[in-house]
Amino acid sequence: MRGRCPQTILTDIDSGLREAIARELPNTKHVVCIWHILSKLSSWFSLPLGSQYADFKADFNMLCHLESVEDFEHQWNLLVARFGLVSDKHIALLFSYRASWAVSYIRSYFVARMLTAEFSQSLDSFLKRILSAQTCLQVFFEQVGIATNLQSQTREEVHYMHIKTCMPIEEHARSILTPYAFNVLQHEIMLSMQYATTEMANGSYLVRHYRKMDGEFLVIWIPDNEQIHCSCKEFEHSGTLCRHSLRVLAVKNYFELPERYFLHRWRLESSLVPMGVENAQISSEECAQAFHSVAATLLTESLISKERFDYVHRELAGLLEHVRNMPVVDEFALNIAPNNVSES
Numbered sequence: 073m074r075g076r077c078p079q080t081i082l083t084d085i086d087s088g089l090r091e092a093i094a095r096e097l098p099n100t101k102h103v104v105c106i107w108h109i110l111s112k113l114s115s116w117f118s119l120p121l122g123s124q125y126a127d128f129k130a131d132f133n134m135l136c137h138l139e140s141v142e143d144f145e146h147q148w149n150l151l152v153a154r155f156g157l158v159s160d161k162h163i164a165l166l167f168s169y170r171a172s173w174a175v176s177y178i179r180s181y182f183v184a185r186m187l188t189a190e191f192s193q194s195l196d197s198f199l200k201r202i203l204s205a206q207t208c209l210q211v212f213f214e215q216v217g218i219a220t221n222l223q224s225q226t227r228e229e230v231h232y233m234h235i236k237t238c239m240p241i242e243e244h245a246r247s248i249l250t251p252y253a254f255n256v257l258q259h260e261i262m263l264s265m266q267y268a269t270t271e272m273a274n275g276s277y278l279v280r281h282y283r284k285m286d287g288e289f290l291v292i293w294i295p296d297n298e299q300i301h302c303s304c305k306e307f308e309h310s311g312t313l314c315r316h317s318l319r320v321l322a323v324k325n326y327f328e329l330p331e332r333y334f335l336h337r338w339r340l341e342s343s344l345v346p347m348g349v350e351n352a353q354i355s356s357e358e359c360a361q362a363f364h365s366v367a368a369t370l371l372t373e374s375l376i377s378k379e380r381f382d383y384v385h386r387e388l389a390g391l392l393e394h395v396r397n398m399p400v401v402d403e404f405a406l407n408i409a410p411n412n413v414s415e416s
């Protein structure tokens with residue numbers, strides 16, 4: 073770490089680790105991976121709760137994502153009372169670790185999107201592919217080495233970065249960010265169009281979804297040094313500007329994001345990905361042409377009989393459903409994401 077401590081460290085629940093981190097890295101935020109906690113819930117609570125376990129799990133999931141500490145502690149007490157868990161040792165353990173896993177406590181700490189479902193699924197599927205009961209440690213390290221050697225990625229594995237809006241902010245970001253980071257920001261840019269802004273007397277903005285009357289976010293814009301802060305803390309947590317901030321920047325006539333919002337770790341220039349977005353774009357166009365060609369042939373062939381048409385329609389509906397359910401982030405994108413959270 074070259075004399076510097078990480079901002080954040082992610083671990084499983086482990087009292088030895090907690091003590092060691094508190095002693096050796098007192099300025100580092102200790103975050104417990106929520107996926108580890110969720111994987112333990114069944115073995116801890118399904119037996120004592122019996123048929124109530126499903127309700128408990130649903131309530132627990134809701135608690136994990138509450139935004140304010142006050143709400144969390146209030147709802148936690150209700151949960152414990154409702155399910156009669158006052159003297160349960162695992163409830164006591166989870167509560168003692170609450171500042172390390174509940175979103176309300178950790179949302180202003182940088183975790184580089186490593187707690188997202190996409191990251192967890194991608195990691196899971198990667199490990200399942202390379203690990204079996206017979207895998208020895210040497211083979212494991214060899215496989216990880218092969219997977220992280222981005223220079224050996226084949227042309228087919230290049231992650232295309234399609235533009236989805238006509239906003240110049242998106243086009244500009246594509247030229248700077250890694251495919252992984254661009255996909256995440258692009259999603260926020262698209263959703264930002266669904267938000268309404270109300271300017272306050274002090275120059276800050278209230279931002280809310282056009283269909284929701286509650287759940288406003290406060291966005292503070294400081295023009296002198298081009299800083300923007302949102303009460304959702306998404307940028308502090310993931311390093312990607314949130315849809316609320318992006319909405320306000322659009323109102324402020326920004327056509328490119330300020331430099332400070334392209335973190336070093338998410339830039340193409342600082343990643344191991346071979347540069348050459350232009351080549352990727354050419355390939356992207358070739359790819360689209362190939363798709364159109366197959367689709368046109370499929371249409372011609374399927375219109376020959378009703379039986380053919382019904383078959384193609386049914387299969388395509390299934391294919392579309394399957395594709396929509398696939399993880400948004402694939403292993404290639406995961407490989408591009410830096411594997412530590414020690415710097416921003």
Ligand SMILES: [Zn+2]
Nearest residue numbers: 302304314316
């Ligand atoms: Zn926000």
